[in-house]
Amino acid sequence: EAQVTQNPRYLITVTGKKLTVTCSQNMNHEYMSWYRQDPGLGLRQIYYSMNVEVTDKGDVPEGYKVSRKEKRNFPLILESPSPNQTSLYFCASSFRGLSYEQYFGPGTRLTVT
């Protein structure tokens, strides 16, 4: 089944404890992206990647890191999480950029205390 998977789906952590949210797609897509969703603010793009080893900042990259070493994986790293990073995170992928349909993962709900 073609899909985007994220792990974990739920995470509660403490301020300053490094964490990684994994994202994987099995559709051989070139483009991948991370978003956060907060009430009243809609969705905001964190980072995106047009292809392996190519990443660019979205609207809200501060406090996040990404890497794209393989085509299928695009992990999101929070080196020192803070409470303002409590949010619902979505990973997405498309065949090649935004001219093609993006497929979203199921989301990861992160709480930082």
Place this chain on the structure above:
Amino acid sequence: GDSVVQTEGQVLPSEGDSLIVNCSYETTQYPSLFWYVQYPGEGPQLHLKAMKANDKGRNKGFEAMYRKETTSFHLEKDSVQESDSAVYFCALSPDGSSNTGKLIFGQGTTLQVKP
């Protein structure tokens, strides 16, 4: 900078009513425009798109016209159904002609159709 504004946080039509959900954008580039829909407990999914000015996106009875002169991309439907209830996000890719990856969303409009 680039931005998208959706003026209504929530709309509450009755089944069979016509619908307009407003979306205005601001950019100095040549954007592509999108509407995404999100059902409860799910990730967003692409609803319709328009890649250049004067294009019209269509899907499941919904339409949106890319109007450069008024910088708008309003979502319209002649007769809404209860199953259309969801959150709708307008979005902009600032340099659509180059197929870049940056995407900016509006705040979202919750559509709740009354039976």
